[in-house]
Amino acid sequence: MIFVVDFGSQTTHLLGRRIRELGVDTKIVQPDEILRYAQNDKDIKGVILSGGPSSVYSKGAPTIDPQIFDLKIPILGICYGLQLTTYLLGGKVVAGRKEYGPAKLKIENLKLKITNGLQETFVVWMSHGDEVVALPEGFKTLGSTGHVPFAFVEDSKRKIIGLQFHPEVEHTENGLRILKNFIVICQGSHPAQSEGSRDSSAIPQNDIIENIKTIVGDSYVIGAVSGGVDSTVAATLTAKAIGKRFIPIHVDNGLMREGTREHVVGIFKKIGARPIVVNAVGEMLKRLRKVTDSEKKRKIIGNFYIEIFERIRKKLLKKSLPVKFLLQGTIYSDVIESQGSKYASRIKSHHNVGGLPKNMKLKLLEPLRNFYKDEVREIGRRLDIDEDLVNRQPFPGPGYAVRIRGEVTKKRLEQEKKADEVVIHELEKAGILDNVFLSFPVMTGAYSTAVKGDGRHFGEVVALRVVQSKDIMTSTWAKLPYEVLQKISSRIVNEIPGISRVVYDITTKPPATMEWE
Numbered sequence: 001m002i003f004v005v006d007f008g009s010q011t012t013h014l015l016g017r018r019i020r021e022l023g024v025d026t027k028i029v030q031p032d033e034i035l036r037y038a039q040n041d042k043d044i045k046g047v048i049l050s051g052g053p054s055s056v057y058s059k060g061a062p063t064i065d066p067q068i069f070d071l072k073i074p075i076l077g078i079c080y081g082l083q084l085t086t087y088l089l090g091g092k093v094v095a096g097r098k099e100y101g102p103a104k105l106k107i108e109n110l111k112l113k114i115t116n117g118l119q120e121t122f123v124v125w126m127s128h129g130d131e132v133v134a135l136p137e138g139f140k141t142l143g144s145t146g147h148v149p150f151a152f153v154e155d156s157k158r159k160i161i162g163l164q165f166h167p168e169v170e171h172t173e174n175g176l177r178i179l180k181n182f183i184v185i186c187q188g189s190h191p192a193q194s195e196g197s198r199d200s201s202a203i204p205q206n207d208i209i210e211n212i213k214t215i216v217g218d219s220y221v222i223g224a225v226s227g228g229v230d231s232t233v234a235a236t237l238t239a240k241a242i243g244k245r246f247i248p249i250h251v252d253n254g255l256m257r258e259g260t261r262e263h264v265v266g267i268f269k270k271i272g273a274r275p276i277v278v279n280a281v282g283e284m285l286k287r288l289r290k291v292t293d294s295e296k297k298r299k300i301i302g303n304f305y306i307e308i309f310e311r312i313r314k315k316l317l318k319k320s321l322p323v324k325f326l327l328q329g330t331i332y333s334d335v336i337e338s339q340g341s342k343y344a345s346r347i348k349s350h351h352n353v354g355g356l357p358k359n360m361k362l363k364l365l366e367p368l369r370n371f372y373k374d375e376v377r378e379i380g381r382r383l384d385i386d387e388d389l390v391n392r393q394p395f396p397g398p399g400y401a402v403r404i405r406g407e408v409t410k411k412r413l414e415q416e417k418k419a420d421e422v423v424i425h426e427l428e429k430a431g432i433l434d435n436v437f438l439s440f441p442v443m444t445g446a447y448s449t450a451v452k453g454d455g456r457h458f459g460e461v462v463a464l465r466v467v468q469s470k471d472i473m474t475s476t477w478a479k480l481p482y483e484v485l486q487k488i489s490s491r492i493v494n495e496i497p498g499i500s501r502v503v504y505d506i507t508t509k510p511p512a513t514m515e516w517e
């Protein structure tokens with residue numbers, strides 16, 4: 001077993017997933033627990049020190065007992081894990097040149113166990129503010145980037161390896177190979193799985209169904225269904241577990257894409273359930289009036305949903321249907337961004353996690369809480385959910401509200417919807433829509449000058465965001481053909497009154513999240 005020490009990285013849980021995919025068991029532990037495990041647990045074969053948002057030299061920064069470095073257990077420090085190792089062993093860490101996103105790594109020695117099978121140069125993903133500027137005694141540099149001289153380091157005697165970049169994220173090339181090499185060092189043998197092959201039986205949908213049965217007992221469950229893949233997979237699993245005691249509910253809040261209501265009804269017809277559809281279009285806009293802060297928007301929307309579900313719970317109770325649970329299609333990326341672990345930062349409060357009221361009567365049922373988007377899609381396929389739906393682009397629960405910077409007015413909502421239709425239509429026509437992870441326009445709240453028919457026009461700037469990702473933790477911007485970009489821009493500016501300009505967002509995640517809010 002490899003132990004992963006959680007210093008609050010957005011990707012600690014993902015690290016655990018990657019190690020499991022390579023056929024090795026993992027356990028995520030807190031910094032103050034690791035020495036005890038290392039001294040007493042016979043199963044421990046290696047330790048990974050995760051990244052995290054802290055600075056090693058800050059007051060109260062999470063740390064570990066340095067005795068661990070003398071136990072001859074292989075240790076892999078990633079980002080903060082490398083910086084902490086350096087700091088504790090006598091090297092130097094400073095507030096460096098901040099670096100988020102892709103960088104080119106050059107490996108100096110390809111003949112070592114940890115560099116086995118790597119190319120000489122490849123792209124790695126960074127996400128750090130601090131930097132190692134002096135290595136502790138015994139360490140050697142194995143690789144560097146243009147910005148970071150100590151990007152890949154090793155103390156071969158003590159079996160300590162350090163990486164400033166993140167091998168666990170989808171967009172780091174050779175990341176799995178490095179983790180596999182570390183496992184080989186830990187085991188002194190080859191890992192059970194080959195690089196990149198995943199053990200699909202590791203996604204236990206039968207266990208999920210059994211678990212739902214145990215949790216729910218003989219009570220009823222209402223489920224929030226949006227027509228997206230997460231809530232549909234969660235609903236299908238729950239329907240399989242408890243049959244008619246599961247009642248799907250769709251809240252039409254006017255912030256979703258045109259046709260969503262009909263789409264949801266169609267999906268559930270196939271499952272053999274008829275969702276209760278609640279029309280909340282007018283009330284939703286009323287509650288968002290004058291609200292400009294994105295965290296506030298999410299809280300208002302999350303709270304409003306719960307209010308509706310609570311009302312339905314009471315109605316069903318009068319019909320002698322005791323509803324105790326609210327099913328949500330929450331997945332792991334929602335959880336970690338909403339501050340899902342002790343030392344993690346809150347990036348944004350996803351409406352279904354951090355946006356919920358504290359005094360809810362309904363208990364949450366979230367069978368997909370520990371899974372990533374690509375895993376949820378895989379479960380969906382195995383449940384025979386249509387491929388079209390399984391591959392459908394995600395759409396955030398708060399819908400267009402988080403794609404309109406500032407106040408959501410009726411006028412701006414209409415503009416956003418029209419721009420979205422243009423984007424979808426043009427990407428579909430070019431055969432691109434199904435090949436990108438997410439595509440949408442943003443009403444930016446910025447204004448600029450245009451000349452329309454010889455007259456001055458001062459209108460809003462629309463940003464186009466099209467990204468590629470599998471598990472949501474990192475993403476790149478899609479390299480769309482210029483002709484498609486031109487067509488989208490011309491159509492939006494010409495066809496939608498009040499829009500002066502279209503810009504294309506070319507920022508990776510990290511640093512930028514996919515949505516603008």
Ligand code: XMP
Nearest residue numbers: 349350351394395396397398472513514515
């Ligand atoms: P970010 O912007 O966090 O987006 O990189 C990651 C994924 O999450 C979706 N998203 C949300 N989904 N409630 C949701 O149900 C939310 O509050 C929320 N915020 C972002 C986003 O569309 C993308 O798929």
